[in-house]
Amino acid sequence: MSASILIVAEHDGAKLNASTAKCVTCARQLSGAEIVIVVCAADSAAVAAQAAQLAGVTRVITIDNPANAHALAALLAPQIVAVSEPFTHLFGPSTTFGKDLMARIAGLLGAPQVSDIMAIESATRFRRPIYAGNAILTVEVNGAPKLIGTVRTASFEASATGGAAAIEKAQVSVELPTHTRFVSVSAAKNDRPDLQTAQRVISGGRALGSADGFKILYSLADKLKAAVGASRAAVDAGYAPNEMQVGQTGKIIAPELYMAIGISGAIQHLTGIKDARTIVAINKDGEAPIFEVADIGLVGDLFQIVPEIERLIG
Amino acid sequence: MKRILVGIKRVVDYNVRIRVKPDGSGVITDGVKMSVNPFDEIALEEALRIKEKGGAEEVVVATVGPPDCQQQLRTALAMGADRALHVTASGSIEPLVAARALLKLVEREQPMLVILGKQAIDDDNGQTGQVLAALWNRPQATYASKLELQGDTARVTREVDAGLETLEVDLPAVITTDLRLNEPRYVKLPDIMKAKKKPLDTMTLADLGVEQHEQLKLVRFEPPPQRQKGIKVKDAAELVEALKRKGLL
Numbered sequence: 001m002s003a004s005i006l007i008v009a010e011h012d013g014a015k016l017n018a019s020t021a022k023c024v025t026c027a028r029q030l031s032g033a034e035i036v037i038v039v040c041a042a043d044s045a046a047v048a049a050q051a052a053q054l055a056g057v058t059r060v061i062t063i064d065n066p067a068n069a070h071a072l073a074a075l076l077a078p079q080i081v082a083v084s085e086p087f088t089h090l091f092g093p094s095t096t097f098g099k100d101l102m103a104r105i106a107g108l109l110g111a112p113q114v115s116d117i118m119a120i121e122s123a124t125r126f127r128r129p130i131y132a133g134n135a136i137l138t139v140e141v142n143g144a145p146k147l148i149g150t151v152r153t154a155s156f157e158a159s160a161t162g163g164a165a166a167i168e169k170a171q172v173s174v175e176l177p178t179h180t181r182f183v184s185v186s187a188a189k190n191d192r193p194d195l196q197t198a199q200r201v202i203s204g205g206r207a208l209g210s211a212d213g214f215k216i217l218y219s220l221a222d223k224l225k226a227a228v229g230a231s232r233a234a235v236d237a238g239y240a241p242n243e244m245q246v247g248q249t250g251k252i253i254a255p256e257l258y259m260a261i262g263i264s265g266a267i268q269h270l271t272g273i274k275d276a277r278t279i280v281a282i283n284k285d286g287e288a289p290i291f292e293v294a295d296i297g298l299v300g301d302l303f304q305i306v307p308e309i310e311r312l313i314g
Numbered sequence: 315m316k317r318i319l320v321g322i323k324r325v326v327d328y329n330v331r332i333r334v335k336p337d338g339s340g341v342i343t344d345g346v347k348m349s350v351n352p353f354d355e356i357a358l359e360e361a362l363r364i365k366e367k368g369g370a371e372e373v374v375v376a377t378v379g380p381p382d383c384q385q386q387l388r389t390a391l392a393m394g395a396d397r398a399l400h401v402t403a404s405g406s407i408e409p410l411v412a413a414r415a416l417l418k419l420v421e422r423e424q425p426m427l428v429i430l431g432k433q434a435i436d437d438d439n440g441q442t443g444q445v446l447a448a449l450w451n452r453p454q455a456t457y458a459s460k461l462e463l464q465g466d467t468a469r470v471t472r473e474v475d476a477g478l479e480t481l482e483v484d485l486p487a488v489i490t491t492d493l494r495l496n497e498p499r500y501v502k503l504p505d506i507m508k509a510k511k512k513p514l515d516t517m518t519l520a521d522l523g524v525e526q527h528e529q530l531k532l533v534r535f536e537p538p539p540q541r542q543k544g545i546k547v548k549d550a551a552e553l554v555e556a557l558k559r560k561g562l563l
Contacts, residue, residue: 074454103409107444129538131341136537180454296553298547298552298553304550
């Protein structure tokens with residue numbers, strides 16, 4: 001039996017999140033699989049059009065409902081279950097959106113879930129990190145008609161565009177719960193590239209000393225068109241907002257260039273940057289664990305070095 | 315009675331350096347320190363704080379796992395939980411099985427809130443809370459960094475990729491905890507002595523009518539690939555040169 005994979009699109013109402021294109025790449029590892037994207041939105045037109053362009057996608061299903069203006073797992077899950085019948089696999093990204101939603105779908109379907117898929121070996125066999133990436137587990141799903149997966153986005157490139165999949169409107173008439181209500185979302189406004197998709201990321205640790213200390217990173221980042229991240233210690237100390245946290249419990253990223261500035265390199269931080277192509281570490285402590293994983297290390301005072309790098313690249 | 319149910323899991327302590335067994339059948343746990351999963355400690359701390367502020371009358375802690383898990387239940391009782399429920403099971407307990415067992419406990423205990431860690435730091439599945447909420451047909455608020463009870467509802471701030479999201483959910487509901495929700499208290503010696511006298515009920519999965527299937531077969535464990543050791547440069551100029559050579563600037 002050939003696989004048929006339904007991918008749940010992540011989006012903000014206007015723009016498809018890059019995590020969806022990465023799920024498509026993951027799904028394409030299963031040769032011969034039919035790949036379908038489902039878009040739940042208040043008005044799905046713009047997002048569905050972007051999804052339809054992803055190479056490898058056969059169809060896009062849209063579920064429009066005013067209740068989908070905000071992505072609430074308790075409301076989205078029954079709608080996705082309503083269109084899930086023909087599919088062997090249901091995938092979503094391993095982002096807070098996907099992790100929250102996919103396990104609820106697994107619960108409604110009574111289906112097993114494989115979390116954080118980093119490689120597909122067959123329709124039922126997957127590889128995934130466990131113990132904060134300190135071990136890799138191969139897991140085989142037995143005797144389940146349907147399986148749920150979350151895709152570790154740092155393990156896959158975004159699928160190219162150029163496709164032209166058909167878009168179909170699904171008529172879904174399930175009663176949606178009213179027990180969960182959206183109140184607000186707050187995020188620091190910034191014009192820098194998105195941390196999860198940026199090619200270059202500069203992250204600061206507790207050694208920056210204050211929120212003010214981060215200014216030298218923002219300045220360098222603007223010159224390099226880089227996103228800015230932070231270690232958990234820096235976030236806990238209040239130097240940076242939580243959405244900037246890189247690491248096992250923050251964002252797991254895979255940029256071309258990662259610069260760890262004043263970050264000692266706790267295991268949970270290293271878990272979040274393992275897939276970066278090149279890691280640069282700047283730290284005054286030459287024994288810091290970050291140097292174990294850095295491709296290029298520089299021991300010294302970050303407050304002198306960072307402005308100097310900025311000056312040198314002009 | 316206004317009751318909070320907290321789920322905990324026994325895991326390898328977060329300070330232990332994880333090593334994979336040479337035969338790939340698992341990770342080494344012999345002689346290794348075991349602890350309450352850190353996110354579950356945060357869940358218990360939150361429940362205790364709600365009770366101490368008068369928002370609940372009883373905190374019940376539960377786990378599904380082998381006999382050794384009683385150590386972690388006793389730790390939870392020493393932290394301040396009123397009683398413990400131990401669903402005994404051996405082998406790998408999949409999230410769906412754990413959630414079905416918790417649902418049975420929910421039906422018996424009728425809690426106003428169930429608080430769980432957002433994930434266990436061993437298998438990193440991060441599913442049990444959401445699966446339970448789905449089976450129970452109740453709200454879920456995952457990755458909570460702030461929790462306020464207001465009558466029959468809870469206002470929960472969640473740590474999401476975009477920033478902080480606030481939801482309002484009707485009770486009862488399932489909450490899963492993120493790191494910044496609180497800092498768990500330390501257990502004091504007299505509390506450890508007192509905890510020995512607190513009630514701890516034991517039952518099997520079969521007693522609850524839950525079947526322990528194995529749909530997720532753990533085929534092979536491997537150590538992660540190691541990164542090549544890199545170079546050291548002596549100043550900013552050398553660093554910029556090195557980055558230019560790699561085509562990164």
